[in-house]
Amino acid sequence: MTDVPRAVDRLDDLVSLDTGEIDRTIFSDQEIFDLEMKNIFGRAWLFLCHDTQIPKRGDFFEAPMGSDNVLVVRQRDGSIRAFLNTCSHRGNAVCRAEEGNVRNFMCTYHGWTFGLDGELVGVPGKSIFYKDKLDLSKHPLRKVAQLDTYRGFVFATFDETAPPLEDYLGATGRLGLDMIAERGDMEAVPGVQKFTVHTNWKFTVDNVFDYYHPQITHMSAFSVGLIPAPPDDFVEGGAKSDTGANLEVPFLPTDLHNFVVVGEYGHAISGPDQESLEVTAGTEPFAWRHKPEVEARLGRHGGRVAGHPHIFPSTWVTTNAQLSLRVPRSPDVTEIWWFSFRDRNSSADEQAASLDSQIHFFGPAGMLEQEDGENWAQSTLQTKGLKSREIPQLLKMGLGTSEVVKEDGLAFMDAPINEHAQLWTYHAWREWLRNPSWEELRERTIPRDRY
Ligand code: FES
Ligand code: FE
Incomplete structure (x- = not known):
């Protein structure tokens, strides 16, 4: 077996606009996946939720951003912020619900508590265990780099150099x-x-x-009428049954x-x-x-x-x-x-x-x-x-x-x-x-x- 160069080292060969051929390695390679997380999902503007899903202050929605999960939160002043759903203490999710309304987020591990703005506002035993030496202002929830909305659709990016959302779209x-x-x-x-x-x-x-696929993949959807079948004169005998006959497929x-x-x-x-x-x-x-x-x-x-x-x-x-x-x-x-x-x-x-x-x-x-x-x-x-x-x-x-x-x-x-x-x-x-x-x-x- 010859050694095949790593897919991440031969990006030129993976896709060709001229031949219409794609290297299949890209569908299973872990290094490619890791690079996607970093260079695509770590930089692109990503859809989080719709404005109307978090109408009131304290409303939140948990959304994926690549390999991370963020909490999108309606602020007291009506604005929207998003930060990583990971406690700045030891990583636990500060919120286990997919959406809801809160006054603050209390981590279920040791009880650190974060305000709607992501600031660390409460640490149990701050004076007893930390002798008041912990600077709370240094340990907020990590914010996304940019957040914006287009016609009510909320997007964010981890890249502070990303172009404005409307330009990106x-x-x-x-x-x-x-x-x-x-x-x-x-x-x-x-x-x-x-x-x-x-x-x-x-x-x-x-x-x-x-x-190209609906007429075959969704043949059952045509047959029960979920998709209206085109008139018969559009039937094209492109697919054959195992007897060689044209399939009556509403192409x-x-x-x-x-x-x-x-x-x-x-x-x-x-x-x-x-x-x-x-x-x-x-x-x-x-x-x-x-x-x-x-x-x-x-x-x-x-x-x-x-x-x-x-x-x-x-x-x-x-x-x-x-x-x-x-x-x-x-x-x-x-x-x-x-x-x-x-x-x-x-x-x-x-x-x-x-x-x-x-x-x-x-x-x-x-x-x-x-x-x-x-x-x-x-x-x-x-x-x-x-x-x-x-x-x-x-x-x-x-x-x-x-x-x-x-x-x-x-x-x-x-x-x-x-x-x-x-x-x-x-x-x-x-x-x-x-x-x-x-x-x-x-x-x-x-x-x-x-x-
Ligand atoms: Fe959140 Fe310790 S991990 S309080
Ligand atoms: Fe389909």
């Missing part, structure tokens, strides 16, 4: 969040749905853009156009073009977005998005007013978190219908994501093998065929179903791992003119 990331915010007076539905999949987090991200129309946006820092959007979906596949339009005022605010191209925006590295926005975090816990364990949103001004019936649909597509009770999860787990397991990982992962669909149009801050392609957005995300991922300056990173993730 760019037109692509902002459009994704606008697609929730523009629906009405939006608030987060109480509670976050969480579950664990034995998969590498990157599989859960690249699937966001994948419109997405081959002339269904994808609207693919690729953005700086690795943000992307991919999925059917809204107009094409309405005309070609005959599915219902998203009524809310046809309001003239919404179309005006989403911009000329924003109204065309019927697919999935993704904010690098791991925040996905759905067309169903949901937002999902893909939370890496180890190379082969990923938590999936689902935040659902509703319009405060909609009727109880409308809210119930919206929640019903949000629960039944994705999340622990979501038919689609449970089907997806089976594939992700097997892809993770089977690409780990000594020989199996030598085979390249393929993202070649549509390679080299699409011109990029750059307008209104967006770089987009109109093309049949393709794998451009997946490949773009892996390209950006590789550039993040190199740990360049923010200026260099932006430069290296400016979309090309052709994919």
Whole structure:
């Protein structure tokens, strides 16, 4: 057996925008995972929660930031702060609840107590055991470097040199969040749905853009009517049964156009073009977005998005007013978190219908994501093998065929179903791992003119 150089020492070879091939080692290698935590999750702006989840002073929400967990806390003056959920004494979590309301955080180990602002305000036996020599001001909870909100979505970064949040999001990331915010007076539905999949987090991200799999993976969802099946004349005999017969699979129309946006820092959007979906596949339009005022605010191209925006590295926005975090816990364990949103001004019936649909597509009770999860787990397991990982992962669909149009801050392609957005995300991922300056990173993730 020849020694293969460590993956972290051959970043150039791991992803190719030209061949559409990815090195499978990246889905199981512990050193790659550690580098992701440091150079991606340790620097990027990461979504924490929505403003409406912590409306009152003392409200808190625990959120993941890479390998750390932070407490996002509404302050007495209405502002929001976030700090690591680890006691400055000996590391215990200062809060065991996922969300709630407190006056302060008392560590359950020795009782050190921290104010809403993270300052250490109480140490049991301070005079007796420490002889008053402990300077409390030196041991607050560790704060994130920057915290900001965009239209109620709270983000933070551990990097004090990171560009402002709006610049980081760019037109692509902002459009994704606008697609929730523009629906009405939006608030987060109480509670976050969480579950664990034995998969590498990157599989859960690249699937966001994948419109090649639904007709096979989600055949059962088509068959029970969860997804409206396109008309019969769009059936394409691409898949064969074991007798060689064409499977009666409701394939997405081959002339269904994808609207693919690729953005700086690795943000992307991919999925059917809204107009094409309405005309070609005959599915219902998203009524809310046809309001003239919404179309005006989403911009000329924003109204065309019927697919999935993704904010690098791991925040996905759905067309169903949901937002999902893909939370890496180890190379082969990923938590999936689902935040659902509703319009405060909609009727109880409308809210119930919206929640019903949000629960039944994705999340622990979501038919689609449970089907997806089976594939992700097997892809993770089977690409780990000594020989199996030598085979390249393929993202070649549509390679080299699409011109990029750059307008209104967006770089987009109109093309049949393709794998451009997946490949773009892996390209950006590789550039993040190199740990360049923010200026260099932006430069290296400016979309090309052709994919
Ligand atoms: Fe928190 Fe000791 S670890 S008080
Ligand atoms: Fe799926």
